[in-house]
Amino acid sequence: xxxxxxxxxxxxxxxxxxxxxxxxxxxxxxxxxxxxxxxxxxxxxxxxxxxxxxxxxxxxxxxxxxxxxxxxxxxxxxxxxxxxxxxxxxxxxxxxxxxxxxxxxxxxxx
Amino acid sequence: xxxxxxxxxxxxxxxxxxxxxxxxxxxxxxxxxxxxxxxxxxxxxxxxxxxxxxxxxxxxxxxxxxxxxxxxxxxxxxxxxxxxxxxxxxxxxxxxxxxxxxxxxxxxxxxxx
Numbered sequence: 001x002x003x004x005x006x007x008x009x010x011x012x013x014x015x016x017x018x019x020x021x022x023x024x025x026x027x028x029x030x031x032x033x034x035x036x037x038x039x040x041x042x043x044x045x046x047x048x049x050x051x052x053x054x055x056x057x058x059x060x061x062x063x064x065x066x067x068x069x070x071x072x073x074x075x076x077x078x079x080x081x082x083x084x085x086x087x088x089x090x091x092x093x094x095x096x097x098x099x100x101x102x103x104x105x106x107x108x109x110x
Numbered sequence: 111x112x113x114x115x116x117x118x119x120x121x122x123x124x125x126x127x128x129x130x131x132x133x134x135x136x137x138x139x140x141x142x143x144x145x146x147x148x149x150x151x152x153x154x155x156x157x158x159x160x161x162x163x164x165x166x167x168x169x170x171x172x173x174x175x176x177x178x179x180x181x182x183x184x185x186x187x188x189x190x191x192x193x194x195x196x197x198x199x200x201x202x203x204x205x206x207x208x209x210x211x212x213x214x215x216x217x218x219x220x221x222x223x
Contacts, residue, residue: 008150033211042200042214043153087152089212096160097168098143098204098212100153
């Protein structure tokens with residue numbers, strides 16, 4: 001089967017840098033993606049890593065290490081609006097289903 | 111461009127009632143998904159459809175049925191609702207290829223009393 005594990009909560013202050021980790025177990029792994037979900041809203045896509053290494057998109061970066069079955073999302077220059085839940089997700093297995101991680105609630109404090 | 115449209119947005123059911131959640135996408139995506147999200151929990155896959163005419167069970171399929179009516183539409187049916195099915199339901203779609211960018215509907219908040 002597939003599973004993706006994340007810390008349940010992370011707290012950081014405005015302007016700081018925070019890292020949200022994701023460890024996964026899946027067969028036929030194609031890559032790791034990240035989603036943001038504000039309270040009451042739908043998840044929205046942030047980034048995707050097909051290959052090992054760092055992908056940067058503005059204040060957000062995402063990293064993947066296939067050999068370690070591990071990835072992380074890095075948020076820089078935190079703003080209050082970054083307070084949200086963040087999910088890693090992977091497609092894999094025989095039928096290529098998209099499975100989400102357990103989610104990390106990020107609280108940004110003044 | 112509407113993206114993914116889910117109906118209804120809110121629903122209250124009595125235990126034992128049935129209902130169908132509707133989902134339609136206008137992006138010509140092959141794959142469609144139904145997830146449920148419970149407070150403090152992640153998105154758990156209920157059912158998945160890789161293409162028109164095919165469906166596959168996800169992590170939590172018990173108590174649900176699905177129908178991929180055509181490429182655009184993927185419906186989720188609760189035949190006999192139970193309080194344990196109180197949740198927020200999200201429909202999503204993805205285009206072909208390894209990039210797993212999923213587009214989500216706005217969700218259906220279902221309460222079973």
